[in-house]
Amino acid sequence: MSGVVAAPPLPRIGIHTSTAGHLVESLDRASKLGANCLQIFSFSPRMWGNSPRIAPADAARFRERRAEFGLMPLVIHANYLINLATPNPILRVRSVQAFRGEIIRALDLDAEYLVLHPGSRVGGPLEPALRAVADGLRQAARGLDLQRLRILLENTAGQGSVLGARFEELAAMMAMASDRSPGFPLGVCLDTAHLLAAGFEIRTAEGLDETLQAVERTVGLSSVHVVHVNDSKAPLGAHVDRHEHIGKGHIKTEAFARILTHPLLAGRAFVLETPIDKPGDDRRNVQALWMLAARDGLQVPPRAERGFTMFRGPRRNPASARAKARRGKTAHTRAAVRAQR
Ligand SMILES: [Zn+2]
Numbered sequence: 001m002s003g004v005v006a007a008p009p010l011p012r013i014g015i016h017t018s019t020a021g022h023l024v025e026s027l028d029r030a031s032k033l034g035a036n037c038l039q040i041f042s043f044s045p046r047m048w049g050n051s052p053r054i055a056p057a058d059a060a061r062f063r064e065r066r067a068e069f070g071l072m073p074l075v076i077h078a079n080y081l082i083n084l085a086t087p088n089p090i091l092r093v094r095s096v097q098a099f100r101g102e103i104i105r106a107l108d109l110d111a112e113y114l115v116l117h118p119g120s121r122v123g124g125p126l127e128p129a130l131r132a133v134a135d136g137l138r139q140a141a142r143g144l145d146l147q148r149l150r151i152l153l154e155n156t157a158g159q160g161s162v163l164g165a166r167f168e169e170l171a172a173m174m175a176m177a178s179d180r181s182p183g184f185p186l187g188v189c190l191d192t193a194h195l196l197a198a199g200f201e202i203r204t205a206e207g208l209d210e211t212l213q214a215v216e217r218t219v220g221l222s223s224v225h226v227v228h229v230n231d232s233k234a235p236l237g238a239h240v241d242r243h244e245h246i247g248k249g250h251i252k253t254e255a256f257a258r259i260l261t262h263p264l265l266a267g268r269a270f271v272l273e274t275p276i277d278k279p280g281d282d283r284r285n286v287q288a289l290w291m292l293a294a295r296d297g298l299q300v301p302p303r304a305e306r307g308f309t310m311f312r313g314p315r316r317n318p319a320s321a322r323a324k325a326r327r328g329k330t331a332h333t334r335a336a337v338r339a340q341r
């Protein structure tokens with residue numbers, strides 16, 4: 001054994017990456033952006049569809065290519081329309097089916113994590129909604145061997161009657177699921193923009209410590225596997241979900257430096273979900289995280305390809321994207337109603 005002290009392992013820094021063209025292209029993109037981990041959607045995130053399987057040859061190519069790039073972990077973000085907390089039975093069935101599709105595709109791609117928003121109780125009572133999520137997760141996974149896949153519940157900004165802005169709710173859903181299915185592999189993804197908007201003062205050293213202590217008292221810090229690193233356009237406690245470039249929102253650079261180097265968050269995957277308003281925003285945000293995570297003796301981070309960006313023209317009007325999602329949902333609901341007759 002040599003007496004040389006090994007350099008500490010590189011932090012895992014990544015970005016939500018486009019799968020446009022082909023799933024496998026997301027890996028090249030993440031690598032060109034200078035990331036060493038990534039998050040993707042495995043299917044259109046705002047459409048119900050028939051939740052397709054990934055062709056075995058495509059899945060194999062994806063797994064091989066990811067190993068070549070050393071992109072680790074792979075985080076899959078579930079479809080935004082899934083609402084396991086809904087009191088509407090039709091939407092509930094659709095949500096469980098869609099989430100089952102998410103799990104199957106995550107297994108096909110050999111993902112480490114599948115991130116899900118707990119959903120909205122749509123004005124209904126809290127306790128049954130928490131129970132509905134816990135049961136929905138178990139139903140969606142019924143009969144599947146989850147292997148090393150872990151499902152992560154993401155904390156939310158707490159807009160409307162959305163669940164998961166309070167750590168107690170996340171902890172309750174996890175406890176309910178593991179009560180009935182011991183060992184069910186659940187965990188937590190913490191989103192910094194959602195934390196601030198939910199009222200957690202993560203901008204100061206004391207506030208961050210208090211927040212992490214609250215995490216420890218509820219879900220437990222060991223449950224946190226992924227951190228979504230986003231600045232927030234919305235101020236503290238606004239209960240609005242609006243992501244901003246690192247350092248350009250209400251959280252600011254200094255607070256991100258504390259988050260990325262906090263000993264209690266060491267070893268987590270830090271994944272950006274920041275906007276891409278102009279060419280290079282994606283690459284610059286990845287670089288910003290590497291700078292903020294830098295410590296003495298750290299290995300050299302991966303290099304980005306000069307000029308590479310996922311920017312594809314001006315951002316789509318979010319209102320039209322929402323309208324499109326609504327149309328998709330309506331068409332589905334009609335089909336589901338017909339199917340039930
Ligand atoms: Zn999310």
Ligand SMILES: [Zn+2]
Nearest residue numbers: 154191228273
């Ligand atoms: Zn997020």
